[in-house]
Amino acid sequence: MTVDSIKNGVVIDHITAGKGMQIYELLGLGSLDVTVAIMKNVSSTKLGRKDIIKIDGDVEINLDVIGYVDPCATVNIIRNSSLVEKKSIDMPVLLTDVIKCKNPRCITTTEQELPHVFRLADRENHVYRCIYCETKGEAKKG
């Protein structure tokens, strides 16, 4: 199976197999009016299997989303069919308006104007907690 290479855009590579759709959803790629290809379970010498997302268009990517879901992924910026930049990915210390707090008692459930902010509480175990109520963050589309 082949997917055309892109001229100008973004390639999110080395996504842990199975996490591609989550990144796709949290980045809101479904609402873009550019061509987006998501490839699942692609053979990889490094990972065995991986997911890849190709975005054919000049769009800004929220790297915090990728750092949150899969900090091992890579982000490549393509211009005129050439790789011009590799973005470094790390787990963000603060994650703003990417996921929503699921605690029904959290202040964010009644005060709609508040940003949903999560703090990296445990890097080793990849745990984020709501800055308001300390509930553990769950990576689902907000």
Add this chain to the structure above:
Amino acid sequence: MRGVIDILDLSVAEVDQMIRTACDIIDNPEKYSQICRGKKLATLFFEPSTRTRLSFEAAMYELGGNVLSVASADSSSAAKGESVSDTARVVSCYADIIAMRHPKEGAAFVASKNASVPVINAGDGGHCHPTQTLADLLTIFREKGRLGDITVGLCGDLKFGRTVHSLINALSRYEGVKFVLISPEELKLPSYVKNDVLKRKGIPYTQTTDLLEAMPELDVLYMTRVQRERFFNEEDYLRLKDSYILTPEKLKTAKADAIVMHPLPRVNEISVAVDSDPRACYFKQVLNGKYMRMALILMLLKEAGTI
């Protein structure tokens, strides 16, 4: 402006200083009786809590200050839909310091981010209640003479009990503290508290469902109420609420110098017959709460340059 939302917003040095201040207030009340003259505390209570509100108000009056009070959400602008952020900004124009209780977790944090005066969290849902913990710490200090080298039994609702989580956080910063966690299976201490606090800091603890078995080794027995409002399911509440009831018979195997604490209000988890036992300290805790609130108000107003 700095707020005190969680007990961990206060350093050990600050807590120790507040304990010294509280002890000095107890010994020399006249020295502090006019120290906040002309200053105002706003008590914004968006859910019922008579004792905590009265404690804050008594604390401010004993410092010579005045109090502006909102006793329920129904009588405030929150009933008209005003946000916590706006309420905090508005009240900052009237008061020098705010004590806020709110049913939503994180409300006091939001208030502190928007207020231009210090905000004290007087309880935000099931999340934090730092001044209760300050009352607990002063009680342990006054009764035992130390905050380290003690074995603390926490009994009852360890899952939803915010006072328990907060006390564990606070005491974990002192040397030689050991915890005995006594609860039914359904109300055990959440694993994130065990992992994030006890295991990470290497603090010794044991878990049991048997209060009697644990009793002889305890220096402090901290009883908690199984709270109806923390349950989504009435059936679970009714099944578990009477799990641990302390009676004089059960106290027979306790150390002679052990102390029994409870954040109050109690329902029936401590029999009234225990009240006359000299080891019962829960009413002293109430008084100590007022002294620590005085010490906290003083510290924050000094820090803000108000006094």
